[in-house]
Structure formats: C-alpha cells, structure tokens
Amino acid sequence: MATVVAFHAHPDDEVLLTGGTLARAAAEGHRVVIVTATDGLMGPVPPGGAPRLAELRASAAALGAHRVEHLGYADSGHGPLLYPDPPDRTRFARADTEEAARRLAALLREEDADVLLGYDANGGYGHRDHVKVHHVGRRAAELAGVGRVLEATAPGEAVARVMRTARALRLLRHHEEPDGLYTPGAAITHRVDTRRFARRKQAALAAHRSVVDGNGRASAVVRVLVRLPAPxxxxxxxxxxFVASPREGR
Structure with a gap:
C-alpha cells in the first residue's frame, strides 16, 4: 500500500481538485495525508482557531483521510492586490519558497510518502497561492526524494468552454477566470474516474460550511452542488x- 500526500493551497481545494481521488485511494487501503499551505484566513487567527481548518478536518474524515496538517501560512487572496501580512503569520505568496518546501519535505519524510499530489504550472486557474503550491511542491519532492509527483489540473479546452458559457449567462464577469489556464487535454497523463465516490466527495464539500453559507457566486454554485442527487x-x-511532473520516471 502507498502513502499519498495531497498538498493544497486552501481548505476546500482538497475536495474540488482531488476529493474523489483521495476517497478512492483511502477506500483501496492507501494512507492518505492532506496538507494545506494556508488556513484560508486573510486576517489574524481568532482565539478559537481557524474555522476553515476545522472544516478541513471534517472534510478529510468524509474522504477517509488519515492525517491533516497545515504549513502555517495565511491566505494571500485572489485579485490584483496582495495585502500586507497579518500580524501573526506570513501570506503564502510572500513565503520563501525554500523554507516552505523544507516544511513540506519534513512531512513527506515523516510519512515516507510514495506520491505527492500538487498543482499544475498555472496553479489551475492562476491563483497566486496555487501557483506557489506548484513550485513549493516540486521543490519539496526533490528535497524529500519523492519519486512520483502528480499535479492536479483539468482539460483547459473544456474549462474554456465552461467559462464562455458562464460569461454568456452573466455568471462571471469578463475579467474573471481568463482562458488559457489549466492544462491542454493532450498533456494530461492521468484521468481518474471517481464517480463511485461521489457521495463521499459531496459530503466533504458540504463540510466546508464557510463556503456553503457564503454570499458570493461561488458559494451559490456550491450550495447547488451539495444538494444534487449523488449520481x-x-x-x-x-x-x-493530473499531469505527471517531469520528476516522475527519473
């Protein structure tokens, strides 16, 4: 059995990008570890702890994951402005890549990881924290000697079609989610059918109450998703x- 470490930027990314794969790996007897770079908070951590990390633990339980860790960084936000760091920690986008990679590499060594899941070079849709995950993940795998690195993505052509439809329906503004991101379909190396684990993935998504109960358009979409029949x-x-990192096969 293998140990799979999934490295993500924020709580809820573990569901949207890899939830089915993680649920399938856990069901097949593999050890599954989820690591997030940030706690999903823009400001200081409240006295009771970061609520989104508690949601992450509930999500991980729904997926069958065995361990959840946080590297200690703050959310960097998505948009033209990179705000100053909160007083208690560094925004992930400003973190020293080598230092962050050492933190992750220590976890990879501790777990004797066989596979690291990260993000493609675009960070999927270009979020600065997602792009940082790509660089930190690759460097951590190199430091820890993890031979298999698979980077979560989606077929860029299909995503572009969805974005065009969303703009036509005025669900997105024209400057949001630009085309040309994710990975061209021809470059994708691994396609995972996770339909048998839809119920687990849906339950994990529902565990992220901060997103489900939010006021934005993304929250409205998530509310629809968690109410759908599982099939x-x-x-x-x-x-x-996923796309295999060039490290794989060396």
Missing part, C-alpha cells in the same frame, strides 16, 4: 485529472 453530482464532478 448527478458524480456525473458533474466524478472525474479528476
């Missing part, structure tokens, strides 16, 4: 994609 949810989100 319909599986048809929509029952496939996940």
């Amino acid at each position: 319909v949810f599986g048809l929509l989100l029952g496939r996940e994609w």
Whole structure:
C-alpha cells in the first residue's frame, strides 16, 4: 500500500481538485495525508482557531483521510492586490519558497510518502497561492526524494468552454477566470474516474460550511452542488485529472 500526500493551497481545494481521488485511494487501503499551505484566513487567527481548518478536518474524515496538517501560512487572496501580512503569520505568496518546501519535505519524510499530489504550472486557474503550491511542491519532492509527483489540473479546452458559457449567462464577469489556464487535454497523463465516490466527495464539500453559507457566486454554485442527487453530482464532478511532473520516471 502507498502513502499519498495531497498538498493544497486552501481548505476546500482538497475536495474540488482531488476529493474523489483521495476517497478512492483511502477506500483501496492507501494512507492518505492532506496538507494545506494556508488556513484560508486573510486576517489574524481568532482565539478559537481557524474555522476553515476545522472544516478541513471534517472534510478529510468524509474522504477517509488519515492525517491533516497545515504549513502555517495565511491566505494571500485572489485579485490584483496582495495585502500586507497579518500580524501573526506570513501570506503564502510572500513565503520563501525554500523554507516552505523544507516544511513540506519534513512531512513527506515523516510519512515516507510514495506520491505527492500538487498543482499544475498555472496553479489551475492562476491563483497566486496555487501557483506557489506548484513550485513549493516540486521543490519539496526533490528535497524529500519523492519519486512520483502528480499535479492536479483539468482539460483547459473544456474549462474554456465552461467559462464562455458562464460569461454568456452573466455568471462571471469578463475579467474573471481568463482562458488559457489549466492544462491542454493532450498533456494530461492521468484521468481518474471517481464517480463511485461521489457521495463521499459531496459530503466533504458540504463540510466546508464557510463556503456553503457564503454570499458570493461561488458559494451559490456550491450550495447547488451539495444538494444534487449523488449520481448527478458524480456525473458533474466524478472525474479528476493530473499531469505527471517531469520528476516522475527519473
């Protein structure tokens, strides 16, 4: 059995990008560890702890993961402005890549990881924290000697079609989610059918109450997703994609 470490930027990313794969790996007897770079908070951590990390632990339990860790960074936000660091920690986008990679590499060594899941070179849709995950993940795998690095992504052409439809329906503004991101379909190396684990992935998504109960357009979409019949949810989100890092096969 293998140990799979999934490295993500924020709580809820573990579901949207890799939830089905992690649920399938856990069900097949592999050890699954989820690591997030940030706690999902823009400001200081409240006295009771970061609420989104508690949601992450509930999500991980729904997926069958065995361990959850946080590297200690703050969310960097998505948009033209990179705000000053909160007083208690550094925003991930400003973190020293080598230092962050050493933190992750220590976990990889401790777990004797066989596979590291990260993000593609675009960080999927270009979020600065996602792009940072790409660089930190690759460097950590090199430091820890992890031979298999698979980077979560989606077929860029299909995503572009969805974005064009969303703009036409005025669900997105024209400057949001630009085309040309994720990975061209021809470059994707691993396609994982996770429809059998749709119910687990849906339950994990529902555990992120901060997102489900939010006021933005993304929250409205998530509320619809968590209320769908599980087979319909599986048809929509029952496939996940990865591209093998050049490290694999060396």
